[in-house]
Amino acid sequence: MYKIVKKRVLNPTVVLMDIVAPAIAKKAEPGQFIILRVDEEGERIPLTIADFNRENGTVTIIFQIVGKTTQALSELEEGQFICDFVGPLGVASHVEGLKKVAVIGGGVGSAIAYPVAKKLHNLGAKVDVIVGFRNKDLLILEEEFKAASDRLFIMTDDGSYGEKGLVTAALEKLIKEGNEYDEVIAIGPLVMMKFVAQLTKQYGIKTVVSMNPIMIDGTGMCGGCRLTVGGKVKFACVDGPDFDGHEVDFDEAISRSSMYKDFEKHALEHHCNLMEVK
């Protein structure tokens, strides 16, 4: 059992938790993820490691409430436990040697972009961060990003905070202004990563994306998370989750991610109905 020692509601649908898992905290690196199971009947879901504290032995996760499992997780409080917590899984992000980087986060994906930006910043790289949200209420980690970047650009779809528009608009503007990036790192919804990759391809800027397919075990034994990268089949859980954004077949990944949409909707509704009865 793994204890929740901190819970912070970042916005109406995004929650941060610190989980006691010393062995994982000792080894974790930005870009890696964990698999958790809330309770005995629960499914296994992957969540990227948003931060870690080696001294305190804690691992930070930030998740959006999108279905039954994340809803159930969000209902747990400090001092309560989750049943299973496995990691660190996947390959750590390669950030060594980078001098100037644009880190792009979309929605809750920003939580995953944060540790990468922080590590690059600590290594002395120049880091421009662009984060995008639907509106001001959904903005997360503003202070953290300020501390981990040279420049922070906040975009909202409706213009309720920062600049109005998509992250790609901000990125294109920076590129056109003459900023030369060694690499662009994009983490967020598949559609956002697809368009960032399309944009940077035109300018020939290396782009790394963090893929988030459906997973079960997270250790390479089922292939549920497979993707096509550069024409080859890769397992995101062991070969990734980071891949060259110009090589990923995004349309296939978007299609595969919808495999259990009906089931998930049903499970969430069922769960919510149960709560109303209470």
Next chain:
Amino acid sequence: MANMSPKKLEMPVQDPTVRNGNFEEVALGYTLEMAQEEASRCLNCKNSPCVSGCPVNVNIPGFITEIQKGDFEKAYEVIHESSSLPAVCGRVCPQETQCEAKCVRGIKTESVGIGRLERFVADYHMTNSKEEVKVPEANGHKVAIVGAGPAGLTCAGDLAKKGYKVTVFEALHLAGGVLVYGIPEFRLPKAIVQKEIDTLKAMGVEVLTNMVIGKVISIDELFEDGFEAIFVGSGAGLPNFMNIPGENLKGVYSANEFLTRVNLMKAYKEGSDTPIHNSKSVAVFGGGNVAMDAARCAKRLGAENVYIVYRRGEEEMPARREEVEHAKEEGIIFKNLTNPVQILGEAGWVTGVECVEMELGEPDESGRRSPIVKEGSNFVLDIDCAIMAIGTSPNPLIISTTKGLETNRRGCIITEEETGLTTREGVYAGGDAVTGAATVILAMGAGKKAAAAMDEYIQSK
């Protein structure tokens, strides 16, 4: 005088038309009277060839004699001296090619039902024994086991009996390996696997789940933590795909994923949070036990048509005879001498599979007749789910994070055959991680051999 009945006493089974709608165990097991009747067919022969057919060398005439006498607890003790998981072995071993293949009664008639008797004894013990498990005297040495599958659990059991402090590291949230995620409930009830594991725990074996060795702790760090020898029984869990077009369509599963969802995550149960695709027509590619398991699970999940698509003939199928028969009785349709060419889809979902017919050519150097495509025989099978059960390879996670551990070109860990010693001092390996996908009992045999070698290594240090 021995019971000279030429045939094995039939074991009661669930009716095929009922059982293909539930996940309960197919074979119901002998009653006490049936077990004694079957036991009386054993001639208790002096040279006991059956024992040499068992990879862990259970004293077969010894335990059968105790059944004849009616001392079932004694029979259990005799088996338990050699086997840590008798309730599992009695159910899933291919006895027809092992102990029962060597049985003297089998020369002219049917062999003694050794597997059925072992199963009876183990189940009898689980239901009736009130005795506390004996905790062996500690010898002060620490060993680590990587992987809680049949190889690791057997190795753990044998070392615990000798007094070692054994810690088993398992990557998944439940111990058992293929016994919990692969072999379905209707062949091997998970409660039975759990009881066998509980027995090991009662003997002092520590089982740590959620521990992915190679990621959270490396082999080198285990040595630093004071483990004196390590056994790697990490299996062959990496699924092979066919590399044909359409494999990444929605509705295409590896057998590992399909079976893990069904067995480990209980996706068949109302109330499980893990989803599984509800299909009408399912094609399972492959002819081994895993293919049979996947097909029979798909049927139980409500599919109307379930096909086994296999490129060779039924004779060449690597699956156990009994499993093939059970699958047929349950309404699985066999498309032998058939090979998929591409998976067809619409809007991202599987809609069919284009296949070709095959014929068998001359035997090759290995003696197997290789299948040859019949030109122009292409046809389409309408399906909405495809499951690849064409084999697995060892997972590279441990090898890639451990210095000095050599593998062959198939990714299997290289070991000395008699001891299981790898190319690194103090590290032993066995089971599918060494052989590639094989059987439960071979993995157990390897775990047993390695346990003996690890004991000798530590004691002679």
